[in-house]
Amino acid sequence: MAxxxxxxxxxxxxxxxxxxxxxxxxxxxxxxxxxxxxxLSEPLADxxxxxxxxxxxxxxxxxxxxxxxxxxxxxxxxxxxxxxxxRLMGRGLADVKQLGEQLPYRFVGGxxxxxxxxxxxxxxxxxxxxxxxxxxxxxxxxxxxxxxxVGAVITVPAxxxxxxxxATKDAARLxxxxxxxxxxxxxxxxxxxGLDQHAEGVVAIYDLGGGTFDISVLRLTGGxxxxxxxxxDSALGGDDFDYVIAAWVVQQAxxxxxxxxxxxxxxxxxxxxxxxxxxxxxxxxxxxxGWQGELSREQLDALIEPMVARSLKACRRAVRDAGIELxxxxxxVMVGGxxxxxxxxxxxxxxxxxxxxxxxxxxxxxxxxxxxxADALAGNKRGDGEELLLLDVIPLSLxxxxxxxxxxxxxxxxxxxxxxxxxxxxxxxxxxxxxxxHVLQGERELISDCRSLARFELRGIxxxxxxAAKIRVTFQVDADGLLSVAALELxxxxxxSIQVKPSYGLTDGExxxxxxxxxxxxxDDKVARVLREQQVDAQRLLEAVEAALLADGERLLxxxxxxxxxAQMQQLRDCMAASDGLAIEQHTKRLTQITDAFAAxxxxxTVKASLAGRSLDEIEE
Amino acid sequence: xxxxCHFALFDLQPGFRLDPELLASRYRExxxxxxxxxxxxxxxxEQRLALEQSASLNEAYRTLKNAPHRARYLLAxxxxxxxxxxxxxxxxxxxxQMQWREELEDLHDSADLAGVAQFKRRLKVAQDELNESFAVxxxxxxxxxxxxxxxxxxxxxxxxxxxxxxxxxxxxx
Numbered sequence: 001m002a003x004x005x006x007x008x009x010x011x012x013x014x015x016x017x018x019x020x021x022x023x024x025x026x027x028x029x030x031x032x033x034x035x036x037x038x039x040l041s042e043p044l045a046d047x048x049x050x051x052x053x054x055x056x057x058x059x060x061x062x063x064x065x066x067x068x069x070x071x072x073x074x075x076x077x078x079x080x081x082x083x084x085x086x087r088l089m090g091r092g093l094a095d096v097k098q099l100g101e102q103l104p105y106r107f108v109g110g111x112x113x114x115x116x117x118x119x120x121x122x123x124x125x126x127x128x129x130x131x132x133x134x135x136x137x138x139x140x141x142x143x144x145x146x147x148x149x150v151g152a153v154i155t156v157p158a159x160x161x162x163x164x165x166x167a168t169k170d171a172a173r174l175x176x177x178x179x180x181x182x183x184x185x186x187x188x189x190x191x192x193x194g195l196d197q198h199a200e201g202v203v204a205i206y207d208l209g210g211g212t213f214d215i216s217v218l219r220l221t222g223g224x225x226x227x228x229x230x231x232x233d234s235a236l237g238g239d240d241f242d243y244v245i246a247a248w249v250v251q252q253a254x255x256x257x258x259x260x261x262x263x264x265x266x267x268x269x270x271x272x273x274x275x276x277x278x279x280x281x282x283x284x285x286x287x288x289x290g291w292q293g294e295l296s297r298e299q300l301d302a303l304i305e306p307m308v309a310r311s312l313k314a315c316r317r318a319v320r321d322a323g324i325e326l327x328x329x330x331x332x333v334m335v336g337g338x339x340x341x342x343x344x345x346x347x348x349x350x351x352x353x354x355x356x357x358x359x360x361x362x363x364x365x366x367x368x369x370x371x372x373x374a375d376a377l378a379g380n381k382r383g384d385g386e387e388l389l390l391l392d393v394i395p396l397s398l399x400x401x402x403x404x405x406x407x408x409x410x411x412x413x414x415x416x417x418x419x420x421x422x423x424x425x426x427x428x429x430x431x432x433x434x435x436x437x438h439v440l441q442g443e444r445e446l447i448s449d450c451r452s453l454a455r456f457e458l459r460g461i462x463x464x465x466x467x468a469a470k471i472r473v474t475f476q477v478d479a480d481g482l483l484s485v486a487a488l489e490l491x492x493x494x495x496x497s498i499q500v501k502p503s504y505g506l507t508d509g510e511x512x513x514x515x516x517x518x519x520x521x522x523x524d525d526k527v528a529r530v531l532r533e534q535q536v537d538a539q540r541l542l543e544a545v546e547a548a549l550l551a552d553g554e555r556l557l558x559x560x561x562x563x564x565x566x567a568q569m570q571q572l573r574d575c576m577a578a579s580d581g582l583a584i585e586q587h588t589k590r591l592t593q594i595t596d597a598f599a600a601x602x603x604x605x606t607v608k609a610s611l612a613g614r615s616l617d618e619i620e621e
Numbered sequence: 622x623x624x625x626c627h628f629a630l631f632d633l634q635p636g637f638r639l640d641p642e643l644l645a646s647r648y649r650e651x652x653x654x655x656x657x658x659x660x661x662x663x664x665x666x667e668q669r670l671a672l673e674q675s676a677s678l679n680e681a682y683r684t685l686k687n688a689p690h691r692a693r694y695l696l697a698x699x700x701x702x703x704x705x706x707x708x709x710x711x712x713x714x715x716x717x718q719m720q721w722r723e724e725l726e727d728l729h730d731s732a733d734l735a736g737v738a739q740f741k742r743r744l745k746v747a748q749d750e751l752n753e754s755f756a757v758x759x760x761x762x763x764x765x766x767x768x769x770x771x772x773x774x775x776x777x778x779x780x781x782x783x784x785x786x787x788x789x790x791x792x793x794x
Contacts, residue, residue, distance in 0.1 A: 150662070180661045224649045313793055320786055377661035389653050416683070418657060420676040478672055479657040540662075592664045599667055603674070606654050 019150045021180060021378035022141045023188070023370025026130060026154055026168065028086040028210030028237060029337065031055045032364060033137040034371035035145060036380070041192070041371045043364050044144045052363060053140075055210075057082045057132045059119040066136045075269060078104045078261035080119045084239055085133075087211045088115060088126035089171075090164030104261030127171045134175035151178035153374040155366050157212040158184035159232035159395045161441050162453050162483050169480070180377040182480040185209075186216035187227060187392055188369030189335040192360055194220045195372065202228070202328055204319070206348050206356065207335035207366075208311065211237040215315045217322040217329065226391045229321035229414045231314040236307060238275070238338035244303045245271035245295070253291035263289070275300065279340050301343040308347050315351060321414050332356040337363050391416055394477055401438035401447050403428065410475045413443065417481060422474040424490075431463040435471060437487050458487040460494045531581045538576055538588045542569060545595055548602065556601045568594055627681040627694065637695060637752075637759045639685065648682045688752050689775035695759065696769055714774055721781055725788065732792050741785055748778050 022035045022044075030052045034043045043051040050068075058070035058081040065073070074081045082105070088096055093107060093115045106118040116123035134154075141149060154177070156168050165182055172179045186205035193199065200220050207214040214232040218225055246267045250257050259267065270288050277284040278297045286295050319326055332348060334356045339345060348356050360368065376388050393416055399409040400423070410423050427435065435458045442450030461469050470490040477483050488495045545565065553562060568591045575583035628635040631647045653659075655674040660667050684690045721744075728736050755771045758764045 181658065221649065224652075226649075316793055317790060320789060373658075377658055379662055387653060388658075389649065389656060390658065391652060391656075416679045418672050418676045419679055420673065421680070476672070476676065479675075541664075592666065596666055599664075600670060603655070603670065 018380055019378040020141075020145050020147050021150050021152065021371075021374035021380075022137075022145075023153045023183075023367050023372070023374045024134065024137055024155065024177075025185070025188075025367035025370060026086065026134065026156075026171075027055055027366075028084050028212060028239065029055055030210070030363060031133050031137060032367035033141050034364070034367040035141060036371050036375040037145075041368045041375070043367055044141055046140055053133065053136060055083070055085065055133055057085070057129050059121040059124065061120050064121070064132055066133055075262050075265035078265045079106060080121075082117060082119075082124070082129045084211055085126050085129040087235065087239070089130065090161065090167035091115070091126075104264045127167050128174065130168070130171035131174035134172055134177060138175055138177055149177070150378045151180040151374065153181045153183050153188075153370045153377065154179055155183050155185045155188050155370050156481075157207075157209070157232065157234055158186050158214040158216055158227075158230040158392075159212065159234045160481075161234070161396055161451055162481070163451070164234065165481055169482070179480075180374055182482075183370055183373055183390070184214070184216065184227070184230065184392055184481075185212075185366045186214045186230065186335065187218070187225060187390055188367075188373065189333060189360075189365045190216070190218050190220070190225050190369065191372050191388065191390065192365045192369035193333050193357070194225060196360060199331060201330040202322075202324065204315070204329045204332045204352065205335055206311075206315065206332060206339065207232075208338040208344060209237050209336040210338065211235070211239050213237060213311050213314065215311070215318045217318050217324070223387055224389045224391065227393045227414075227416075228323070229318045230393055230395050231318035231321065232395070233310060233314060236310060238272075238336075238341075240307055241275050241300075241304050241338065241341065242268050242271040244307075245274060245300070248295075248299075248303060249286060249288050249291070249293070252293050253288060255289060255291070275341065279342060297342065300341075304341070304343060308344060311344075312347060312351050315348075326352060329354075333365075334358045335362050335365055392479075392481070393417060394419070394481060396441045396451075397443055398453075398475055398477070398483060399440050399450075400425075400473060401436075401440060405447050406445055407440050407442065407447050407450050410473070411477065417477045418479050420474060420476040422472050425471045425473060426467045427461065427464065427469045427471075428466055430466050432466065432469070433461045433463055434459045435461065435487070437473060437485065439475075439483070439485050453483065454485070456485075456487075458489065458494065460492070461489045462492045462494075464491075531579065531584075534581050534584045534588070535576055535579075538572055538584050541588055541591060542572060545569060545591065548595075548598065552598075552602055552605070556605065557598060561598070564594055565591075565598070626698065627685055630678070630681050631685065633685075635695060635698060637688075637692060637756045639691075641686070644682070644685055648678070651678055687779070688748070688755075689772065689779045692755055692759075692768075692772040692775055696765075696772055700765065711770055711773065714770075714777075718777060725781070725784060729788055729791075734792060737785065737789060737792070741782075744778065744782055744785065748775070748782070751775050751778060 020035070022033050023041075025032045032043050032051055032053065034041055045051045046053070053067045054071040056067060056071035056074065058065040058073050058077060060080070070081055071083065074083055093109060096103065096107065096115045107115045108118050108123050109116070114125050114127075116125050117129070138149065138152075152172065154168060154172050156165055160168070169179055169182060186207045189205050189207060190203060194203070200222070203218050203220055205214070205216045205218065207216075212232070212234050213236040214230065216230040217228045219228055249267060249271065267288055270286055274284045274286050274295050278295070278300050282297045284295050286293055316326070319329065329352055332352045332354060334345065334348070339358065339362050345356060373388065373390065393414045394411060395413060397409045397413045398411045399407045402408045408423070411419055411421050425435070436455060437458060438447070438455045439453040440447055440450040441453050444450055458471060461471070472488050472490055474486045474488070475483060476485075486495070549565070557565070568587065572584070572587040572591055575587055626635065630651070631644060633639060633644070652675065655671055655678055657668060657671045657675055660671040663671070684694050724740060728740060751771060751774055755768060755775065758768045758771055
């Protein structure tokens with residue numbers, strides 16, 4: 001849509017029309033979809049009344065099963081059943097191997113560096129597996145809400161790096177979802193909690209899921225959720241508790257650690273069941289492959305202590321990064337199923353010297369918060385009139401490789417997004433005409449300890465003596481936390497830029513093939529769908545322009561400009577009436593272009609008005 | 622936002638003393654208007670515009686919020702551009718500087734957490750004093766050179782407090 005929709009408070013351009021948008025928590029163990037209905041955000045249930053969808057996908061030769069059925073089949077058909085796929089998102093084959101031999105899959109390399117899982121349906125990338133989970137949630141939402149979705153907010157761990165975020169966005173695209181925003185899980189939880197409790201002040205969100213851990217410190221002020229700092233570990237979660245229990249069993253039972261995939265699944269299931277049972281009892285009996293033994297809560301506490309300690313360390317760091325002391329945190333909210341483990345609660349309570357809160361179901365709170373944000377982003381007004389604003393940060397520093405294999409930070413961690421920052425570099429050899437730009441993410445000084453996000457080359461620098469060229473590299477991180485980088489030689493104007501394509505992402509070729517496959521499978525009439533989308537877009541644009549003209553047309557446009565806009569609007573209406581897809585697209589674009597300047601003027605005027613309005617109030621005080 | 626000056630953006634008079642609460646509340650208000658979330662459904666160009674405006678708003682806020690950054694920005698507004706790193710002739714401070722550093726190194730070697738906490742409190746007091754001196758000095762146009770020197774001292778203490786945080790992190794390992 002080309003023009004700002006600036007509605008007067010309490011007045012919506014289309015008061016009776018609620019646009020359908022959902023929040024999706026794509027979790028390691030479980031996934032959920034939620035939506036705001038009658039002013040209330042709640043998870044949506046499937047036909048059987050279940051809101052939680054286990055993040056499990058089983059591939060058969062001719063069909064796909066997702067959810068509980070798939071999870072139940074994991075030990076019987078381990079190679080074709082994918083669990084905890086989130087741990088593989090945005091990771092390279094080498095990273096995945098490092099995660100351990102514990103993963104009972106057969107990996108194959110793809111066109112990109114991403115690991116593919118070999119199944120009876122052919123190789124599946126983690127992105128495709130995630131998309132299969134998202135598709136089920138999308139269908140559930142469309143069936144429940146009775147219409148097509150405008151878009152979705154998908155949550156990601158705050159500590160996810162650029163590759164992992166990009167992979168998540170790709171998965172949503174494959175599932176046919178329009179991503180309104182990638183939202184950090186702890187921030188989503190803070191929204192749900194803050195609005196529910198009308199909380200103000202400094203809040204810490206401790207989010208321990210199946211495979212990831214996040215800690216975020218936020219300041220809540222009248223509908224504004226400002227993340228002060230975030231930290232965590234994108235490879236720490238309840239799954240790891242299962243692994244240490246499993247390792248303990250192997251040791252106690254005196255069996256070989258070299259298990260086949262089916263045995264491994266069975267063992268992990270037994271370990272997970274024992275962990276869950278120990279939440280309410282002090283002792284549990286475990287049996288595996290003929291061995292039987294007892295595991296006490298104290299033993300479990302000891303086994304998981306190193307991981308709990310790691311999470312507490314991340315908490316202390318986040319509090320320091322927020323520039324506050326531990327006792328300034330006014331509330332601690334527990335999120336994620338793994339916070340049900342008693343030792344975790346106790347350790348968090350001890351660190352912050354206060355009882356952590358779990359008023360909202362820790363499994364649901366993220367999806368509930370995401371749905372509130374999705375509803376707002378789709379343009380629906382909130383019932384209480386309070387406007388939400390989420391100010392998030394980047395979790396890891398971004399920088400460039402400099403001489404000697406060192407990382408030079410351009411944007412430090414915990415910088416508020418969106419952010420754009422430039423740094424100047426120069427050539428180090430006489431007559432140097434090209435420069436390699438190597439983009440990195442991480443906190444360590446040596447580039448080998450950081451994650452390599454992308455490499456690209458700036459060519460065509462005019463030959464000069466060493467140190468004379470001035471190359472400005474600009475980093476820009478958008479509101480999804482995704483990075484793009486541009487390099488410009490200032491004297492000659494030579495330019496190079498890239499949307500950072502993560503080293504472990506899918507190639508464009510792979511995405512195109514998958515999209516094509518999904519169209520084929522869906523059996524959708526693609527042409528009709530495209531035309532419908534074009535008409536919806538055009539209609540929305542027309543409505544927005546009309547509203548804008550009504551509000552500011554006289555004030556901000558001269559007669560010629562006004563005439564040009566009116567004429568273009570009429571042309572667009574004509575081709576809509578004729579259902580001419582190509583013409584609709586062209587004229588929508590054209591209308592967007594000729595209203596651009598108007599849009600910019602309105603944005604400026606809004607900013608000025610917001611200042612002027614406030615100054616006036618102050619004078620009156 | 623087309624305005625050349627960060628202070629004007631927040632509708633504030635250029636000056637060193639400012640009310641952090643007022644700055645924060647104006648920031649939040651402006652952010653509400655330009656944040657990309659308001660344009661989630663808008664055209665690509667509008668989203669880009671919102672992204673750029675939001676990014677420059679965040680940058681302006683970051684500059685004014687932090688005292689040394691604010692001081693440096695003020696000096697740059699009213700005079701020639703200041704190089705980031707220069708050798709400053711400030712012998713009386715040099716001695717203090719060396720003392721701070723030595724102490725920090727000792728704390729590192731002894732891994733003394735209580736000592737670090739105390740060091741932080743003293744550092745905070747020194748920073749507050751320095752901010753006050755700069756504020757007084759800034760009000761007097763004739764004392765620009767002194768203001769510049771004070772700003773360099775502020776930068777040093779800022780860097781030092783960053784190093785204290787890194788030390789705390791290392792000691793937490």
